[in-house]
Amino acid sequence: MYRFLTLLLLTLSCNAFANSSQTVYVYAASSMTQVVQNLAQIAAKHNIEVKGVFGSSSSLARQIANGAPADIFISANTQWMNYLEQQQNKGVQPAHVIAGNELVVISGDDLPRVPTLSDSMVWQALIGNGRIAIGETNTVPVGIYAKQALVSLGVWSSLSKKTAPMKNTRAVLAMVERKQVPVGIVYATDAKQSKMVKVLAHIPAKHYAPIQYPMLLLTDKSNANQVYKMMQAKPMQDVLGELGFSPAPKIVAATH
Structure with missing residues (x-):
């Protein structure tokens, strides 16, 4: 009986560790706070935990470049996304714009x-x-x-x-x-x-550079890839619209 309980506890702890390692960390510009919160709710329905880390794009990009455990990064401009992509070839694939703002x-x-x-x-x-x-x-x-x-x-x-x-x-x-x-x-x-x-x-948009939100997938974790795709699917695009973001322009986000 003792051996059975020990094996059960080991199994449960291993499962808990496996689940925690599959938590998806989304580092996002602070203006994306509500967006990521909605994304977490949608992901939870698929038994995926999403945790958002919010701040200025510059601060987050530097943290990720220095080894912060981000799976997805959403910047409020292409400048800091370009910076991050150039740091040790960050990103599983090139970034692309998911929304705009004014x-x-x-x-x-x-x-x-x-x-x-x-x-x-x-x-x-x-x-x-x-x-x-x-x-x-x-x-x-x-x-x-x-x-x-x-x-x-x-x-x-x-x-x-x-x-x-x-x-x-x-x-x-x-x-x-x-x-x-x-x-x-x-x-x-x-x-x-x-x-x-x-x-x-x-403020008329002609007075400043286009406000774009590029998103970058940083790891090859299966759950991160799922969340990355969820962010681009219609439910989340509807959320972006409801929150006041403009649709993503049909362009490549990060150019070098």
């Missing part, structure tokens, strides 16, 4: 909609003695896009010293929600998911 100006206060974005005086009136929350402009995609937009609109020179750079788009959103800053620039999907902010203006 920039909006938001506020947690009852401010009027912005009539024009190319007049620095309008921005000054919005922020008063405060600052504009944006992503860090050298490494964080939402900040890179925001700076491109402000430069293109001709207002960056007058506003650059009045920004509050944050580590990712969710941090920008939180600053605005807590009214620590009067306005911020985030992705349209962030604004849609928050009940505490209002959109003051949509």
Whole structure:
């Protein structure tokens, strides 16, 4: 009887280890948080556990390049995906774009909609003695896009010293929600998911590089491959649409 119980416990522990080793780790840009949460729910119906790790694309790409146990990476721009693919030939196959997004100006206060974005005086009136929350402009995609937009609109020179750079788009959103800053620039999907902010203006896409979300399969684990395919299937594409993401453009994501 003792030997039988010992064998049973060994079998159960081996099964538990096998199952844990098949957990799929999805490292994703913070703006993809709800997307990956929905993906995890769909995967769970197929007895696959998905765990999301969220942050700025730059931070996640560096972590993966340094050995973080990611199975799938979803970036908020092609720059950091290109960086990762060039690190020791990361990726089972080339990355491709799964969705797009756009920039909006938001506020947690009852401010009027912005009539024009190319007049620095309008921005000054919005922020008063405060600052504009944006992503860090050298490494964080939402900040890179925001700076491109402000430069293109001709207002960056007058506003650059009045920004509050944050580590990712969710941090920008939180600053605005807590009214620590009067306005911020985030992705349209962030604004849609928050009940505490209002959109003051949509920044025309012509003022910044196309916002693209490339996805990369990093391991050959069978469960990871299944989840990778789930992300591209209609149920998840419907989820992306419901959350406000634009459809994936018919182009190759990561070019070198």
